Amino acid sequence: MRASAVARLTAALALPGALPAHAQSAPPAGPDGVVVSATRSERRSFDVPVSIDAVDAETLREGQPRVNLSESLGRVPGLLIQNRNNYAQDLQLSIRGFGTRATFGIRGVRLYADGIPATMPDGQGQAASFSLASAQRIEVMRGPFAALYGNGAGGVVQVFTGNGPARPTVEAEVLVGPWDTRRLGLKFGGTQGAINYTADWSRFHTDGWRARSSVNREQFNGRLRWQASEDTRATLVLNTLHQPETQDPLGLTRAQVTANPRQADPVATTFNTRKSVRQTQGGLTLEHRLAPGNSLRASAFLGDRTVRQFQSIPLAAQNLATASGGIIDLDRWFGGLNLTWLHEGTLAGKPFNLTAGMEHETMQERRRGFINDNGTMGALKRDEDDRVSSRNLYAQADWKFAGRWAASAGLRNTRVAFDSKDFYVVGANPDDSGSVKYTNTSPVAGLSFRLAPEISLYASAGRGFETPTFAELAYRSGGPGLNFALKPARSSTAELGAKGRIGDHRFSVAYFDIETKDEIVVDTNAGGRSTFKNASRTRRSGWEAAWQAVLPAGFDASLSWTLLDARYAEGFTSAGAVPTGNKLPGVPRSALYGELRWSHLPSGFSAAFETRRSARVYVDDANSDAAEAYTVSNLRAGFRQAGKDWQLSQYVRIDNLADRRYIGSVIVADGNGRYFEPALPRSVSLVLSGRYAF
Secondary structure, eight states: OOHHHHHHHHHHHTOOOOBOOOOTTOOOOSTTSEESTTTTSOEEGGGSSSEEEEEEHHHHHTTOOOSOTHHHHTTSTTEEEEOOSOTTSOOEEEETTBTTTOSSSEESEEEEETTEESBOTTSEEOOTTOOSSSEEEEEEEESGGGGGGOSOSSEEEEEEEOOOOSSOEEEEEEEEETTTEEEEEEEEEEEETTEEEEEEEEEEEEOOSSTTOOEEEEEEEEEEEEOOSSSEEEEEEEEEEEEEEEEOOOOBOHHHHHHOTTOOOHHHHHTTOEEEEEEEEEEEEEEEEEETTEEEEEEEEEEEEEEEEEOOOOHHHHTSTTOOOSEEEEEEEEEEEEEEEEEEEEETTEEEEEEEEEEEEEEEEEEEEEEEETTEEEEEEEEEEEEEEEEEEEEEEEEOOSSSEEEEEEEEEEEEEEEEEEOOOOTTOOOOOEEEEEEEEEEEEEEEEEEETTEEEEEEEEEEEEOOOHHHHSOBTTBSSOOTTOOOEEEEEEEEEEEEEETTEEEEEEEEEEEEESOEEEEEEETTEEEEEEOSEEEEEEEEEEEEEEOGGGEEEEEEEEEEEEEESSOEESSSEEOTTOBOTTOOSEEEEEEEEEEETTTTEEEEEEEEEEOOEESSTTOOOEEOOEEEEEEEEEEEEEOSSEEEEEEEEEESTTOOOOEEEEOTTOTTSOOEEEOOOOEEEEEEEEEEEO
């Protein structure tokens, strides 16, 4: 982290403030569980008109490598998450078809860790810094109420770090697998008087199944909580990520996949494609109860991220007068402030809750580009300072106005401002400085009806807002300069759903319909440069369903299903004509996940069989090619032993049990036709862990 960023972080963490208790230690969510994302305060999932699921700590950790979010979030309906097996690029994560087009990072979905945004003000985020070892649960919210979190229409993914135990406890974990895959993790936590603490550190390495796909990743995540008094609490979080010289094998063409799916494209060797990332982020949250039913929460965060990425752009294209070279060099700092007031009381004698707040977030980066001279850094080709900031006001009210009826409504006003100052004005390369502002007000509303004591019906509607990211503004088709003609995409969403419990069976089902105007799509993709434009209208509609049950004889089961029809409601022209009715690329029409688990408590043995099916996925707007549908199954089994102060566990995992050959993810609209990223074959790994309380 730069010295200036360190100074800013120190100053931010010293800011005074106050805020209400955050439900970061709430139990896992279900129809009768507690969630935070829906209203920013503890609420039963059953009581809110929102599609929301949570994955608990046991699911995140039992026999799992704890490396990628894709290990456990694939069970959430409506969410598509793909492990690209390419650690030079982030995971592909989308909700209801939003975010599938992202080439760099995650867009269209808001990401948070312990209340601190992992998404920048322009809407682009990274999930690699999330720590699964110390996570207590992950909440995934879809639908209209996600608009109350701002720039991103798809949904919200929040990771919550668990509390440290009552006694000082140390944990260690080792993962070993094929292709020299290994992970070492250490975790320590406890409680000392009014202070609760937890910290984990991990180091991960793999050579990768494909050529040129090795990675070394080191992470740290820590949280310190101080209960200053009965009414006041402070929480400090800090996480770091260091991932140097991660190799990028690039995508493959259809012919290359057929010939040898393990290969890297030859230009990956020619240009030594790779990426280095270093990130540090910290935040402070102060929570204070003003009086019964009224509390404040204030938070401040600051971070620094540096990226250097070597791309495979032909030298002739890099040397054009207006080109930016083949090496991206970023030095970015980001930060923000948030103040929220929460009120719990009555209105007309009925329970009434109100949440209102304001946010300010900013990101500043020094962006430079250099010639990638066959893997070494060449001449400077780009030099600019970029800044994006957002200012937001939001409010949400929840009112149980009758015995079985409850209503929710919210409003968010967002202002996002982009500014770029160009310092590389050389010869035919003009001054590309410029600025643009986007504003939007998003209303949402919902109504729920308790059909039975443990069954709820709901309906909701709202409007979302998604600005271009700086990556999408970087170039324009008509010449040099930033593409400030791009407009934000605006979505209208309606949803109907039901959720509840019948005995030991929990269920949820939802139907949704989304219309988006000015969808941001790829215009041209050539010479390593993508430009974007606004399409007219898209339509996403479909069903989500989930079921969980505790069965006799030690069995439990879960099932989730998504049916999504995502298409262009009006045709448009980019590199070619895209007719009305074409499918949105990167979006499978259906996805299915199922798991059957058996545990034998006397012996400490458990085993689980899981299966996933995904429909075919188109690679571009023209629907010219597609990754075929696939079904893949995994198996895990292991033992646990426990004593008074200790616990040991040993698990074996077999992924891709039938050794299926399939495409795990696609790179949408790749200009070289390298759309396909092959999935791993059958692999066997061993996970060992131990815990001791002092």
